[in-house]
Amino acid sequence: MSRVTISAIKADVGGYVGHGDVHPDMLVEAQRHLNQAMLGELVIDGRVGACGDDINYVLTHEHGVDSAAVHGWVWEAFESLTEVAKRLHLYGAGQDLLADAFSGNIRGAGPGVAELEIGERPSEPFVVFAADKTEPGAWNLPLYKIFCDPFNTSGLIIDPKMHAGFALEVHDLVENRVALFECPEDLYELLVYIGTTGRFVVKYVFRRGNLDEPVAAASTSRLSLIAGRYVGKDDPIMIVRSQSGLPAVGEVLEPFAFPHLVAGWMRGSHNGPLMPCSMSASQPARFDGPPRVVGMGFQLADGKLVGPRDLLGNASFDRARQIALAAADYMRRMGPFEPGRLPMEDMEYTTLPVVEARLADRWKTLEPTGATA
Ligand code: 13P
Ligand code: 13P
Ligand code: MG
Ligand code: MG
Numbered sequence: 001m002s003r004v005t006i007s008a009i010k011a012d013v014g015g016y017v018g019h020g021d022v023h024p025d026m027l028v029e030a031q032r033h034l035n036q037a038m039l040g041e042l043v044i045d046g047r048v049g050a051c052g053d054d055i056n057y058v059l060t061h062e063h064g065v066d067s068a069a070v071h072g073w074v075w076e077a078f079e080s081l082t083e084v085a086k087r088l089h090l091y092g093a094g095q096d097l098l099a100d101a102f103s104g105n106i107r108g109a110g111p112g113v114a115e116l117e118i119g120e121r122p123s124e125p126f127v128v129f130a131a132d133k134t135e136p137g138a139w140n141l142p143l144y145k146i147f148c149d150p151f152n153t154s155g156l157i158i159d160p161k162m163h164a165g166f167a168l169e170v171h172d173l174v175e176n177r178v179a180l181f182e183c184p185e186d187l188y189e190l191l192v193y194i195g196t197t198g199r200f201v202v203k204y205v206f207r208r209g210n211l212d213e214p215v216a217a218a219s220t221s222r223l224s225l226i227a228g229r230y231v232g233k234d235d236p237i238m239i240v241r242s243q244s245g246l247p248a249v250g251e252v253l254e255p256f257a258f259p260h261l262v263a264g265w266m267r268g269s270h271n272g273p274l275m276p277c278s279m280s281a282s283q284p285a286r287f288d289g290p291p292r293v294v295g296m297g298f299q300l301a302d303g304k305l306v307g308p309r310d311l312l313g314n315a316s317f318d319r320a321r322q323i324a325l326a327a328a329d330y331m332r333r334m335g336p337f338e339p340g341r342l343p344m345e346d347m348e349y350t351t352l353p354v355v356e357a358r359l360a361d362r363w364k365t366l367e368p369t370g371a372t373a
Contacts, residue, residue: 004044004120004303007059007070008128010219010237011078011096011111014085015053019092019133021283022050029084030055033077042073044303051282051294052132053092054235055081058296060303065115071106078111098223112136112219114239116204119213124300126241127252127311131274133284133291134264136173136220136236137197138274142255143168143216144194146240146247147205148183153251161245167211169204170194173222182208198263198346207245216240235264253295253311259324261331265289269342272331275324278313290328 016023030048034057037043043061050056057077063070078097085093098110107113118124131138145152147166155162167182170193181190193200205216218238242249259273265287266272272290282294295311334340344352 002062002119003064003117004300005061005064005067005070005115005117006126006239006300007061007065007074008056008114008130008219008237008239009059009071009074009106009111010051010054010056010130010235012054012092012235013078013082013096014088014090014093015095016088016090019053019288020285021053022055023084023088023090025088026055026081026084026090029081030057030077033073033080037073042069045305047296047305047308049128049130049279049294049296049308051130051277052235052284052292054130054132056128056130056237058128058298058305058308060300060305062303064117066105066107068104071104071113072102074111075102075106075109096223108221110221110223112221112234112237114217114219114237116214116217116239116241118241120300120303121244123243124241125243125249126239126298126300127249128237128239128296128298128308129293130235130237130296131262131291131293132235132282133266133268133272133289134236134262134274135198135222135234136201136218137194137199138260138262138264138291138293139218139236139238140194140197140200140202141260143202143205143218143238143240144191145255146252147216148187148190152254153247155247155251159245162247164208166215167206167208168194168202169206170200171203171220172200173220174199178203180211205240215246249297249311256293256295256312257317257320259290259320259327261327262291263342263346265291265331269347270331271339271342273324273327275328276312276317276320279308279310280313286328287332290324 034046043059046059082094096110150156165183201220204214219236223234240252256276261271262274275290275292277292279294296308297311298307331340
């Protein structure tokens with residue numbers, strides 16, 4: 001077949017109970033829509049998935065990235081799921097649908113989108129990661145390890161096809177600009193930026209010298225920057241291709257054996273460990289968390305999806321889950337103090353400014369003290 005596009009699109013259109021899960025009726029409705037899209041040949045294949053209170057579609061089709069037809073269909077499906085959420089009085093019905101109506105592209109309208117158009121290889125393994133109670137910058141550390149760190153990805157050393165390295169496209173979500181970092185040469189410059197996870201996010205990864213076809217793509221929307229107020233925490237999704245000159249599946253999963261600290265836990269206002277979870281047990285519980293990630297493994301067969309296989313539920317990640325729980329205990333003891341709680345700048349879209357406004361009169365300017373020269 002010719003070229004195929006893989007689209008992973010997620011939204012929180014209503015939580016059950018609170019921000020914990022997707023209601024089974026929503027999954028049924030999502031599948032009903034998908035069946036229609038497959039019958040109508042809009043998409044070749046698709047799967048409905050979830051992580052916490054975020055529902056996702058993994059779709060394959062021939063319409064390319066940013067297709068108005070595919071995005072419009074997904075928007076309609078999310079709108080119809082919102083109706084189910086409203087009927088059941090689920091929490092935050094339609095939370096991530098920020099636009100009143102679809103206007104040609106779902107990006108920037110609320111849902112998270114990771115898409116790549118590829119020429120399918122004879123065997124095309126890839127992993128879709130979905131996370132809840134965090135933000136797109138949560139992928140920065142794992143993407144760095146997968147594509148830039150030979151202590152994670154021994155293929156960078158052992159496989160001559162990977163020696164040239166990878167190029168990472170980084171988006172600055174505040175200044176709305178983009179830059180390409182060619183690694184390994186640009187490693188240090190790259191890290192200057194992507195260590196600031198609330199602002200700089202990796203959007204695409206390419207093989208060096210082939211900027212036409214990404215090997216990884218991530219969602220980068222920050223809802224607060226779109227809506228101008230806190231409306232949920234941009235729980236992200238990403239697609240990572242694997243094997244045959246790319247990191248092996250085990251190398252793609254390896255970063256998640258370390259539950260790194262990410263922003264977004266409880267009211268989108270706390271830092272916590274990103275806990276790897278099985279697809280069937282991805283529901284946040286403790287303090288609405290801790291932040292969590294599921295890994296859905298697929299093979300492509302002439303554009304059709306073979307899978308998903310649950311990759312992070314495996315016993316190999318039990319220890320990471322234990323470490324995450326220990327880290328969660330530790331971080332919780334910080335209560336409302338930084339860095340357990342996020343810094344003030346990251347809370348500017350929460351209700352905190354309301355408190356500030358209420359106390360405006362209580363704060364008096366301090367007169368300068370001490371002798372001046
Ligand atoms: P490929 O180079 O064929 O992808 O195999 C690498 C591998 O999976 C070893 O773990
Ligand atoms: P979601 O972004 O997953 O809806 O969670 C909101 C939240 O902060 C719950 O504590
Ligand atoms: Mg929610
Ligand atoms: Mg969520």
